[in-house]
Amino acid sequence: MSSEFFIPDPEGRIPSAEGYFGAFGGKFIPEALVAAVDEVAVEYEKAKADPAFAAELNGLLADYTGRPSPLTEVGRFAERAGGARVFLKREDLNHTGSHKINNVLGQALLTRRMGKTRVIAETGAGQHGVATATACALFGLECTIYMGEIDTQRQALNVARMRMLGAEVVPVTSGSRTLKDAINEAFRDWVANVDRTHYLFGTVAGPHPFPAMVRDFHRVIGVEARRQILERAGRLPDAAVACVGGGSNAIGLFHAFIPDADVRLVGCEPAGHGIASGEHAATLSAGEPGILHGSRSYVLQDEEGQITEPYSISAGLDYPGIGPEHAYLKDSGRGEYRAVTDDDAMEALLLLSRTEGIIPAIESAHALAGALEVGRELGEDGLIVVNLSGRGDKDMDTAARYFGLYEGEGTK
């Protein structure tokens, strides 16, 4: 078994030196952050070339995170997927319960290399916040997490976890009080405290080099999954399926499969109450190109460039932007993106729980719902790998209310 888990893109063709994936990406940041963002880019290039960095990160990913994560075939669940075989890439079994730790450990090492002592991060569902608080505890870094006030309520368990780990959690009360606003507030903090602070960005959006760097830290997901499915099924899958909010777990799964032209790359966006309702966060399905949080990509916005407030039952997908590499994959036709409603995601969450004894995060349940659709399209010969990006413990309150599981309520 390989013990190499830090596997940056060996091609290195995209993004361009300016951080562009085709027409998307770039670096739209205030002058006050230019030096800091450039420092991250330079330090990351140095780290990539430094065997000691890879060795330390590989060690952490093996002994602390628990990589490689297993690939689990879910036969009873797949009965509802048109008879296709379905395998789950179990990022939910990583330490802290999601894929987020892959990126966080890499950037925490980078923080130390840059000599910075304080880390800030945004979080939606709390998974990136918990992973960041965890790494800061491990490395002895000061940690502040920005989280939309609505999300602190619907993901209260993760707020408690972050505080348990010693992080300061700041509820953000501006705008839609969700992930977008948490990122705004983190940027404001960064501008003011950039000397000693690293912004440990949690997804494949933001200014260059974050989209490429965060992708590289998650690339291990697809590299492992590709090797595992070849061992288990004897062939490449027909489709790799993942949920898409900012897009980190999806790019992590997709990236190693991009050269495999016959593998469909299917991203599942949150359709909320349905795209027609206007209450959704399906950025690639319903957005237009624009600039948000430092890069050009698809954005949910009105005709005058004001960002529209997104909605999803899933705090981690409730975001009006998307990583620029996904915009590039969509426009080039290599990636396909479909929208999954709250109700379809919650049904898939219940189905996986009842058929396989695995309770997924609501985010990941969007991918499961998408996989059921793709499986029915593929039929009996189909073979699908789904990224189970996180576990559902944090979502029990939302799920219990949705399904009526608390005492005195009937099951919905």
Place this chain on the structure above:
Amino acid sequence: MSGNSQLLSDTLAAAKAQDRGALIAYLPAGFPTVDGGIAAVKAVFEGGADIVEVGLPHSDPVLDGPVIQTADDIALRGGVKIADVLRTVREAYEATGRPVLVMTYWNPVDRYGVERFTAELAEAGGAGCILPDLPVQESALWREHAGRHGLATVFVVAPSSRDERLAKITAAGSGFVYAASLMGVTGTRTSVGLEARTLVERTRTTTELPVCVGLGVSTAEHAAEVAGFADGVIVGSAFVKRMLDAPDEAAGLVAVRELAGELAEGVRKR
């Protein structure tokens, strides 16, 4: 019609000839209402501002502190549109004959269309634009259109800007250079740091453009201090705060006119 970039340069040169700093005020369009915002811009001109930056409110003002965030929020809830921003520029310019710039984030301009925006801003009598999240290396298309329409492009420099980057930025900019006095978002501060003076000195080694200082300046004492080493003093949040704290719009207009008067005295005490 061509924009008023020359008027902006002439105004800054006139202040310099009078051996004083220029006073540059910032107010968001549409706050507290579109007409109230226009009245506020006129009031700060009456009070003694030389130049006004009209903010085009954005849903995600990442570089603004709580005061301007609140004003932007009020303006957007009131339904302010780019047409209203342009009307604010037009009425303020026509009433005073003084230079009016627009300050905003890049996405609204990108979405509206660079050619359409620059043409309409010039037609309204605007003097230029400040786009703090459009870095110089992404600005070529903007500058081409702005230049063609006679609009200045004011870039921001920060204490963290390295020397070679300062040179690149000031070479691309026009009108004046906006020197951020500190590392942070907009908002009033109790003092203006030494960083500002150092940054102005470093910036001057790269350009003949006037260098004006903003961020954190709120009192006549600050204004006098900054005017001692900079060509202009930029004040935003302090004006907005006066409007927010006033019991009604009329009182707010009196308050911002007064503040402009105090600051105008300050920039003459260098």
